[in-house]
Amino acid sequence: MKLNPSMHLLDLHLPEMKKIATRNAFGEALVEIGGKDKNVVALCSDVAGSVQFEAFAKKFPERFVQVGVAEQNLASVAAGLAYSGKVAFIGAFAMFSPGRNWEQVRTTICYANANVKMEGSHVGLDVGEDGATHQALEDIAITRCLPNMTVISPCDHQETRKAVYAAWKTPGPFYIRCTRNAVPSFTTQETPFEVGKMNVLAEGSDIAIISAGRCVCESLLAAEKLAEKGVSAAVANMHTISHPDAAALEKLARTCGLIITVEDHQIVGGLGSAVAETLSEIYPVRVARHGMRMKFGESGKGSEVLKKYGLDAEGIAKLVLEEMKR
Amino acid sequence: MKGTTELALMANTLRQDIIRMLLPAASGHTAGPLGMADVFSVLFFNEMKFDSKKPDWKERDRFVLSNGHICPVLYSAMARAGYFPVEELMTLRKLGSRLQGHPSMAKLPGIENSSGPLGEGLAIACGMALAARMNGEKHRVYCATSDGEHQEGSTWEAVMLASKYKLDNLVAVCDRNYIQIDGNTEEIMPLADMAEKYRAFGWHAITVDGHDIGALLHAFSEAKKTKSKPTMIIAITVPGKGVSFMEKDYKWHGKPPNAEEAARALAELEAERAKLEASKAEQAHTSKEAKA
Numbered sequence: 260m261k262l263n264p265s266m267h268l269l270d271l272h273l274p275e276m277k278k279i280a281t282r283n284a285f286g287e288a289l290v291e292i293g294g295k296d297k298n299v300v301a302l303c304s305d306v307a308g309s310v311q312f313e314a315f316a317k318k319f320p321e322r323f324v325q326v327g328v329a330e331q332n333l334a335s336v337a338a339g340l341a342y343s344g345k346v347a348f349i350g351a352f353a354m355f356s357p358g359r360n361w362e363q364v365r366t367t368i369c370y371a372n373a374n375v376k377m378e379g380s381h382v383g384l385d386v387g388e389d390g391a392t393h394q395a396l397e398d399i400a401i402t403r404c405l406p407n408m409t410v411i412s413p414c415d416h417q418e419t420r421k422a423v424y425a426a427w428k429t430p431g432p433f434y435i436r437c438t439r440n441a442v443p444s445f446t447t448q449e450t451p452f453e454v455g456k457m458n459v460l461a462e463g464s465d466i467a468i469i470s471a472g473r474c475v476c477e478s479l480l481a482a483e484k485l486a487e488k489g490v491s492a493a494v495a496n497m498h499t500i501s502h503p504d505a506a507a508l509e510k511l512a513r514t515c516g517l518i519i520t521v522e523d524h525q526i527v528g529g530l531g532s533a534v535a536e537t538l539s540e541i542y543p544v545r546v547a548r549h550g551m552r553m554k555f556g557e558s559g560k561g562s563e564v565l566k567k568y569g570l571d572a573e574g575i576a577k578l579v580l581e582e583m584k585r
Numbered sequence: 586m587k588g589t590t591e592l593a594l595m596a597n598t599l600r601q602d603i604i605r606m607l608l609p610a611a612s613g614h615t616a617g618p619l620g621m622a623d624v625f626s627v628l629f630f631n632e633m634k635f636d637s638k639k640p641d642w643k644e645r646d647r648f649v650l651s652n653g654h655i656c657p658v659l660y661s662a663m664a665r666a667g668y669f670p671v672e673e674l675m676t677l678r679k680l681g682s683r684l685q686g687h688p689s690m691a692k693l694p695g696i697e698n699s700s701g702p703l704g705e706g707l708a709i710a711c712g713m714a715l716a717a718r719m720n721g722e723k724h725r726v727y728c729a730t731s732d733g734e735h736q737e738g739s740t741w742e743a744v745m746l747a748s749k750y751k752l753d754n755l756v757a758v759c760d761r762n763y764i765q766i767d768g769n770t771e772e773i774m775p776l777a778d779m780a781e782k783y784r785a786f787g788w789h790a791i792t793v794d795g796h797d798i799g800a801l802l803h804a805f806s807e808a809k810k811t812k813s814k815p816t817m818i819i820a821i822t823v824p825g826k827g828v829s830f831m832e833k834d835y836k837w838h839g840k841p842p843n844a845e846e847a848a849r850a851l852a853e854l855e856a857e858r859a860k861l862e863a864s865k866a867e868q869a870h871t872s873k874e875a876k877a
Contacts, residue, residue, distance in 0.1 A: 300719070321719065322719065324715060324746075324750075326742070326746055327742075327745065327749075329739075329742035329745070329746070331704075331705075331708070331738075331739035331742055332708045332711075332739060332742035332743055332746055334708075335705045335708030335709050335712065335739070336708050336709070336711050336712040336715070336743070336746060338698075338708075338709055338712060339649075339698075339709035339710060339711060339712020339713040339715070339716070340712040340713070340715060340716045341712070342690075342709070342712070343647075343712065343716030343717065343720075344716065345716055345719075347712075363702075363705060366699060366701070366702050366705060367698070367699075367705055367708075370689075370691070370699050371690055371691070371698070371699055372691070
């Protein structure tokens with residue numbers, strides 16, 4: 260497998276590769292942006308520490324609103340601030356925002372096309388120990404169906420920073436899903452990032468693995484394993500799930516003829532659905548969706564739970580070989 | 586700013602508009618808008634500061650309607666205040682109209698928030714009040730709510746926040762009409778003493794007769810003087826107020842009048858208007874005599 264040089268990725272096996280949770284990256288970018296723009300406000304629902312809004316709260320207390328355990332209020336108060344000209348960042352566990360407050364997100368944020376930027380943290384099986392109640396596996400499905408909403412699932416530290424900056428600079432609602440656990444920081448400042456543009460991280464001709472979020476790195480590692488078995492797998496990062504990059508998807512479909520999508524989310528309504536919907540309209544090829552197969556998760560270390568459900572490099576590689584045999 | 590009789594006359598105008606616009610709309614809510622006509626008359630023609638020709642004027646007071654289904658009274662007040670032509674009221678709920686079945690801020694300039702889903706307006710108003718404070722702006726935020734939507738837990742999330750942040754630039758009105766779609770509030774899900782509930786949450790609460798213009802004016806002025814806490818005005822209203830066969834009947838919560846009912850309703854409202862005009866003439870006469 261050969262990494263696409265124009266993507267400026269780090270060697271995946273670099274011993275000094277840092278691992279950072281993307282929720283930390285969100286908080287880091289937020290506090291920087293707070294320093295650049297006095298119009299930026301941040302709101303939290305009793306999880307400022309967990310979603311990494313504490314630095315902002317400490318540095319800009321007059322622009323931080325703590326709403327308590329009240330995600331519905333979180334969304335609508337942020338909307339009111341946005342209607343008054345603020346850029347409102349809200350952070351919570353994805354399970355509760357947009358999980359619990361979906362209708363507020365729809366009516367007060369999306370219908371109004373309000374300048375509210377949502378961080379949904381603690382997504383997917385990656386959450387681990389807290390178990391099924393806290394593992395948001397449906398958040399993409401319920402956000403990407405909303406008009407005006409941009410949904411981004413960044414793959415690591417640098418990409419999350421870029422997504423937060425893009426959200427700040429682009430008017431309208433954003434939903435950025437972040438991991439609780441540390442993931443390898445394999446992209447760099449030079450790695451391109453454009454909302455709605457898919458990045459092809461590794462070229463290949465037998466199959467294209469399309470992924471997003473914390474599964475991107477695992478997909479690259481899977482492609483390495485596949486290369487050892489003589490399979491040439493392309494790997495693409497479709498971070499903007501709400502706006503599938505149709506041209507890039509068609510190109511991959513034409514080259515490889517077979518697609519597999521990989522996500523830490525239910526296979527219904529997420530990245531896999533977005534890819535299948537898009538390709539079925541412009542260039543139908545077989546799209547195999549890999550992710551959570553309409554089940555609830557369970558407790559365990561995040562890495563263990565992901566492995567159990569085949570979302571580690573080994574599981575992805577195994578599935579690719581199975582799909583190629585079909 | 587208008588005097589109490591003029592405000593009562595305006596409320597009568599709003600009520601007639603409501604009946605007239607609901608007839609061609611052939612769907613929508615009747616009782617709530619009629620019940621809130623006096624409150625809207627006071628808000629739009631005495632209390633709030635705005636420029637209907639410049640809906641985006643930065644220093645305007647913000648008006649957040651939380652229970653969006655009573656929008657006929659809002660549309661009527663806005664038209665009478667000059668936001669758009671009165672004739673446009675007749676487009677309510679029609680395809681292509683700016684007067685959506687529930688208010689849409691994207692469609693109609695002057696609408697501060699899209700609403701309809703209950704239990705959201707107060708939270709939006711809190712956000713606006715917080716923004717005004719952060720910006721050091723002097724305008725006030727007004728929020729109209731219904732009693733029924735206090736069954737939504739989200740309402741209480743906002744009630745707590747307004748109290749925590751001591752939002753004294755926020756004043757809310759609750760249309761306490763004791764009805765909701767399925768029946769009477771106290772049978773469906775009792776709300777009991779709402780003013781006491783608000784006081785327990787740290788608000789200043791005032792209970793008034795929602796049809797007593799003088800009492801409403803006084804309540805809003807008291808709210809303005811109240812510092813370091815938000816104010817809730819519980820306006821006890823008669824749903825369907827002004828139309829005898831609609832008053833206090835929950836069946837009129839969510840249905841429009843037919844042609845015959847509309848004619849009867851308008852006749853009653855005209856009779857009421859004649860009385861108000863007569864009393865206004867009498868007042869003018871008395872004051873002239875007093876001057877002489």
